[in-house]
Amino acid sequence: MTTTLGLSLTGRRVVFAGGGAVAARRVGRFLDEGALVTVVAPALGDAMRAHVDAGRVTWVARGIREADVTDAWFVHAATAVASVDAAVAAWCERARVFCVNASDGAHGTARLTAETRSGDVIVAVASDAGVDPRRSARLRDAIGAALRDGTLPLRRRRRAAGRVDLVGGGPGPADLMTIRGRRLLAEADVVVADRLGPIDVLSDLDPDVEIIDVGKAPGHHPVPQEEINALLVAHAKAGKRVVRLKGGDPFVFGRGGEEVAACLAAGIPVEVVPGLTSVVSVPQAAGIPVTHRGTAAGLHVTIGQGPVSPATRAALADATITTVVLMGVAALPKLVAAALGAGAPADRPVAIIERGHTPTQRTTRTTLANAVTDAASAGVSNPAVIVIGDVAAAGLLLPDAAVIAGSGDPSR
Ligand SMILES: C[S@@+](CC[C@H](N)C(=O)[O-])C[C@H]1O[C@@H](n2cnc3c(N)ncnc32)[C@H](O)[C@@H]1O
Numbered sequence: 001m002t003t004t005l006g007l008s009l010t011g012r013r014v015v016f017a018g019g020g021a022v023a024a025r026r027v028g029r030f031l032d033e034g035a036l037v038t039v040v041a042p043a044l045g046d047a048m049r050a051h052v053d054a055g056r057v058t059w060v061a062r063g064i065r066e067a068d069v070t071d072a073w074f075v076h077a078a079t080a081v082a083s084v085d086a087a088v089a090a091w092c093e094r095a096r097v098f099c100v101n102a103s104d105g106a107h108g109t110a111r112l113t114a115e116t117r118s119g120d121v122i123v124a125v126a127s128d129a130g131v132d133p134r135r136s137a138r139l140r141d142a143i144g145a146a147l148r149d150g151t152l153p154l155r156r157r158r159r160a161a162g163r164v165d166l167v168g169g170g171p172g173p174a175d176l177m178t179i180r181g182r183r184l185l186a187e188a189d190v191v192v193a194d195r196l197g198p199i200d201v202l203s204d205l206d207p208d209v210e211i212i213d214v215g216k217a218p219g220h221h222p223v224p225q226e227e228i229n230a231l232l233v234a235h236a237k238a239g240k241r242v243v244r245l246k247g248g249d250p251f252v253f254g255r256g257g258e259e260v261a262a263c264l265a266a267g268i269p270v271e272v273v274p275g276l277t278s279v280v281s282v283p284q285a286a287g288i289p290v291t292h293r294g295t296a297a298g299l300h301v302t303i304g305q306g307p308v309s310p311a312t313r314a315a316l317a318d319a320t321i322t323t324v325v326l327m328g329v330a331a332l333p334k335l336v337a338a339a340l341g342a343g344a345p346a347d348r349p350v351a352i353i354e355r356g357h358t359p360t361q362r363t364t365r366t367t368l369a370n371a372v373t374d375a376a377s378a379g380v381s382n383p384a385v386i387v388i389g390d391v392a393a394a395g396l397l398l399p400d401a402a403v404i405a406g407s408g409d410p411s412r
Contacts, residue, residue, distance in 0.1 A: 002111060002128050007074070010034035015072040016057075017064040017088045018079035019044035022102050024051065026076060026112060031056050040064045041079070066091040069099075074110070078102035116144035118183050121154060123147070150182030151204060155189065155241075162236035164263045165243050166250040168275015169197030171282055171357040177201065181245075181273045188243040190235045192228065196247030196383055197275075210235075225255055229262035236268040249277040253303055253326050279324050282356030282385040286363040288392055296322040296391045304331030308338040317342035322389035329382050333372050339388065340368060351392035354384040365394045 014030050016023045016039040023039065024047030030037050031051070039048060040060045051057040060068070064084065069075050069091050075098070077088035082103040089108055092099035101108030113124035114136035123143050125136040146152050165184045170176035177198050185191065185201060188209060193202060195215025202211055212231060214223040223231075228244075235242045250256030250272050263270035279301050283290055290299050300315030300323045315321045316339035325335060329352075340346065346369035354362045366374040368388070390396070 002126055004113060004124055004126050006122070006124075008033075009074060012036065012073040013038065013071060014074045014076070015040060015064075015068055016048075017041070017068070017075065017077045017085070018102075019048040019059070020078065020080055021045050021047060022078040023076060024048040026078075027051060027057065029115070030074075035074075038068075040068050064088055069097055070095045072097050075099040076102070077108070114140035116140050116147060118144075118147035118154065119187060121147070148179045148182065150186040150201070152186065153206070154183065154186040155206060155209070156187065159239045161269070162239045163241055163269040163271075164232050164236050164259075165241075166256050166259060166270065166272045167243050167245050168249040168254075168273055168277075169194075169201075169245050169247055170276040171248060171278050171285070172196070172198060172355075173357050174198045174201045176276055176281070176357065178273060178275065181275065184241075184243050184273065185245065187241055189240040190242045191245055192231055192235075192242065193245045194247045196278075197245060202245075225258060229259055232259060233262060233266040233268055236263065237266070246275070247278070248281075249275045252277040252279060252301075278326065278356060278383075278385055282353050283324065283351070283387050283391075285356040285361060286351060286353045287397060288351055288353075288387055289397070290322050290324060290387070290391060292391050292396065295396065296320060296389055298322070299324065301326070302328075304328030304335070308334060313338050313342040316344050316388060319344075319348075319390065322387060322391050325386040325388070327382065328386045329375070329380055329384050332375055332386065335386070335388070336368050336371050344368060344388075348388065349390060349392040349394075351387045352380050352384050353387070354380060354382075356383075356385060365392065 009030060010033055012035055014035040014037050016027060016037060019039045019041035024045055027037055038058045038060060042061060042063055044052065052059045069088060075088060075092050077085040077099060079085055085101050085103040089099045089101040098110040099108050100110045100112055105111055111126055113126045115122055115124045125140045127136060167181040167184055190210045191202060192212045192214055193199060214228050232242055232244055244259055246254045246256060248254065256272060260270050260272060280290055291297060298321045300321050302312045302325055304325055304327045315323045328335060346367065348368045350366050350368060350371045352364045352375055364374055364378045364380055
């Protein structure tokens with residue numbers, strides 16, 4: 001029979017008898033934990049030698065003796081000689097030190113589990129009836145996959161200190177979120193969500209997770225930014241794990257910096273999880289690379305609000321720079337006038353990609369000369385990303401760009 005326990009070996013002596021490949025493969029978890037590892041072996045394999053050379057493991061260059069194990073907290077016997085491993089296990093038994101016997105796992109006093117981690121949760125798989133490492137590893141991997149897709153109940157049931165995580169949700173589809181973002185969502189008590197981004201994932205959350213919609217559209221901010229900041233701080237101060245789920249990347253035109261500053265000013269722990277920004281991922285969904293060897297060597301990113309800056313005028317005038325505009329539909333006439341005024345040719349390609357990475361994605365391809373009338377006659381609306389530059393030309397990558405697999409955008 002086996003009982004699984006979580007051992008804390010930080011700062012404690014762990015002895016490895018044998019320094020071959022098996023020992024080297026297994027020593028990592030002890031080192032990660034901060035154990036003081038000594039390997040006793042007449043010779044070392046390359047991998048264990050690398051640990052010794054890096055100063056992570058102490059090497060005693062001789063055969064193992066009984067005195068080596070008596071003051072250890074834990075011993076791993078993998079000398080490749082079954083009788084020596086058995087002797088080490090017997091010495092450990094006498095000294096009441098737990099021991100993994102790698103040549104006869106079923107009869108050691110300890111077994112290594114197959115582990116997977118998700119944040120501060122560790123799931124360990126062990127077998128009660130002898131060892132079957134492949135089965136344990138496969139089961140571990142299956143559990144790990146479920147943990148990563150954020151569908152297991154990861155929320156804390158005991159109140160701890162509150163915190164805020166700004167999670168970049170990417171352009172929309174749940175499978176374009178990061179694994180870390182999914183995990184933090186699965187751990188959240190409160191989610192403060194935008195209108196854009198992977199809102200479908202919200203329906204997977206526990207019914208008692210509080211979801212606060214602060215969705216913004218250009219010119220329409222139902223919840224002012226100061227109020228969003230205050231909401232984050234108030235819920236975290238009440239001991240809640242708060243996820244601020246944002247479209248794209250939190251630090252790209254998302255006011256994420258202000259939210260982080262508000263949390264820090266209130267003494268709330270806060271972290272930022274990057275997301276795929278629409279600056280790159282939405283053009284990509286339409287088959288447009290924002291840089292392309294021989295066509296565009298640089299990228300200028302701006303927004304539609306406010307006057308057109310000198311930097312944007314310079315980028316628009318430069319044939320080697322791609323200009324990407326967010327929140328720019330209403331600003332199209334102003335941008336076109338600035339580009340033409342800065343000397344850009346009237347036939348410079350323009351692409352407007354609406355609702356990128358969603359089933360209703362649509363791309364309007366045009367030129368500076370026709371952009372305003374084409375956008376108006378197509379009824380282009382937000383959310384949209386505007387790409388100005390030669391990379392926006394239809395057929396840049398392939399004569400028939402529609403054959404590029406990806407978003408299913410029929411207008412491409
Ligand atoms: C407030 S900004 C946030 C940008 C975001 N932080 C990012 O990194 O993508 C919102 C703008 O991003 C663009 N946007 C975001 N997601 C989009 C999508 N799926 N399709 C088209 N445009 C999108 C639009 O220009 C929209 O008006």
